Amino acid sequence: KAGVTQTPRYLIKTRGQQVTLSCSPISGHRSVSWYQQTPGQGLQFLFEYFSETQRNKGNFPGRFSGRQFSNSRSEMNVSTLELGDSALYLCASSLFGSSGANVLTFGAGSRLTVL
């Protein structure tokens, strides 16, 4: 079966712009989580959506937002981009949510560069 698909894979933006990233989970998976990965900070949790509702949220400013659609596909948006937003953004899906009984399957990520 198809894995987690993230688009776009690479993008370059300038400061002040906004960006939208997309994630299609594995078929049947209802939970989608988003992570930011940078060399200095590692993987940092952004938010998790389950059945179109945000279940968990990390410690990121309000410029970072997301949503999930009825088909479980998810988007995340970053407004007013800053240089420090340059990172690999990873999406992960799981069957019932980020619980101990389930495992996250990651997409290949979207590499965002902010100039």
Add this chain to the structure above:
Amino acid sequence: EDKVVQSPLSLVVHEGDTVTLNCSYEVTNFRSLLWYKQEKKAPTFLFMLTSSGIEKKSGRLSSILDKKELFSILNITATQTGDSAVYLCAVVGGYDKIIFGKGTRLHILP
């Protein structure tokens, strides 16, 4: 505040060596601990541990959890160049929140 600490942050060994990667945690309402391998982009799942003292094994990789001392180790025996990667430890805590460590970057020299 919940945290997951991995050590060492980086490690360089020769092919054939055995390595031990460490993961300690302080997480409220611990539910499980996960190990992932990240080579280029997407982390891939290795193990999920929920019970103390029960070793999980897959080929040359094995892992064990100590819930009393709040740590886990990942062992790789007879390392190969293909084991070069970043190894990530993650803990699932209260409200199903997952906290990742910063990872251990392992480089295997031929």
